[in-house]
Amino acid sequence: QSALTQPASVSGPPGQSITISCTGISGDVGSYNLVSWYQQHPGKAPKLMIYEVSKRPSGVSNRFSGSKSGNTASLTISGLQAEDEADYYCCSYVGSRLYVFGNGTKVTVL
Amino acid sequence: EVQLVESGGGLVQPGGSLRLSCAASGFTFSNYAMHWVRQAPGKGLEYVSAISSYGSSPFYANSVKGRFTISRDNSKNTLYLQMGSLRAEDMAVYYCAREYCSGGSCWNYFDYWGQGTLVTVSS
Numbered sequence: 001q002s003a004l005t006q007p008a009s010v011s012g013p014p015g016q017s018i019t020i021s022c023t024g025i026s027g028d029v030g031s032y033n034l035v036s037w038y039q040q041h042p043g044k045a046p047k048l049m050i051y052e053v054s055k056r057p058s059g060v061s062n063r064f065s066g067s068k069s070g071n072t073a074s075l076t077i078s079g080l081q082a083e084d085e086a087d088y089y090c091c092s093y094v095g096s097r098l099y100v101f102g103n104g105t106k107v108t109v110l
Numbered sequence: 111e112v113q114l115v116e117s118g119g120g121l122v123q124p125g126g127s128l129r130l131s132c133a134a135s136g137f138t139f140s141n142y143a144m145h146w147v148r149q150a151p152g153k154g155l156e157y158v159s160a161i162s163s164y165g166s167s168p169f170y171a172n173s174v175k176g177r178f179t180i181s182r183d184n185s186k187n188t189l190y191l192q193m194g195s196l197r198a199e200d201m202a203v204y205y206c207a208r209e210y211c212s213g214g215s216c217w218n219y220f221d222y223w224g225q226g227t228l229v230t231v232s233s
Contacts, residue, residue: 001172003154036219038155045205045226046147046155051219089155093218097160097169101147104154 004029004090004102011108012080020105022073022090028100030071034093037066037075041086049088050075077107085109112136112222114206119227126196126231132189132206132224140164140184143209143216146191148202149226158204159191163211174200193229201231 005023012018022029022037029035035053038046048057050066053073063078073092077084090102118130132144146158159180160169168180179192189206204227207220 003156032218034218038220040155045223046207046220047223048219048221051210051217051221057221087154091155091157091219097162097167098171099145099157099160099218101155101157 001028001094001098001100004092004100006088006090006102006105008103009106009108011110013110014080014082016080017076017078018080018107020075020077020088020090020107022075022092022102024071024073024092024100026071028071028092028094029068029073031095032093033068035066035068035073036091037064038089038091039084039086040089046089080109082109112208114208114222114224116204116206116224116227119204119229121230121232122196123233124197124231127192127194128196128229130191130193130204130206130227130229132191134187134189134206134208137208139182139187142211144182144189145207145209145220146180146189146204147207147220147223148200148204148229150199150202153202156202160209161189163216196229196231198231201229203228 037050040046053068054066113135161180177195208222210221
């Protein structure tokens with residue numbers, strides 16, 4: 001199973017909105033509404049930000065939102081803040097109790 | 111408070127073996143499916159393995175199938191990963207992660223992660 005495709009980096013000034021794409025194939029992102037997104041700060045464990053494409057766990061800011069169209073899922077961060085600077089990974093269920101992650105996107109707040 | 115604490119990482123020679131552990135606390139461990147995810151130095155996350163709440167039906171990524179074995183001891187609230195025939199490309203931080211489960215069903219995302227344990231494969 002190949003990694004899902006994400007842009008290597010996305011940046012924006014504080015207050016701006018940015019969107020990270022996550023492209024798979026019909027066998028993963030396109031087949032299941034089971035895409036999740038994880039934030040990872042350097043040296044830290046990943047943190048769940050979005051699950052089931054667009055749902056937000058309690059405690060996660062409503063500045064984070066998710067969506068999906070066809071084989072591409074997206075994570076949007078609105079009102080970009082310094083603390084949002086991190087690596088972001090998408091993840092999709094691919095069947096048979098297995099998953100695939102995206103290659104990761106580094107978000108830089110300018 | 112949910113806690114997952116990995117241990118057992120270290121330096122191992124190519125071809126060697128290592129067993130990782132993940133001690134769970136703060137929740138009813140036997141109700142949750144558990145997973146291992148790894149991250150090579152400076153690289154992205156890679157899915158490794160899964161095990162159901164009752165310990166049957168293990169699943170493995172192709173990259174580790176036949177070399178790694180996932181298991182759990184619900185009486186000890188501990189998840190394991192037995193790694194064998196280790197290769198340089200297995201060198202990574204290994205995270206255990208809990209899959210959110212409720213009412214007997216699991217929902218295909220990882221709501222809690224441990225801090226990871228580093229496995230170094232080198233001669």
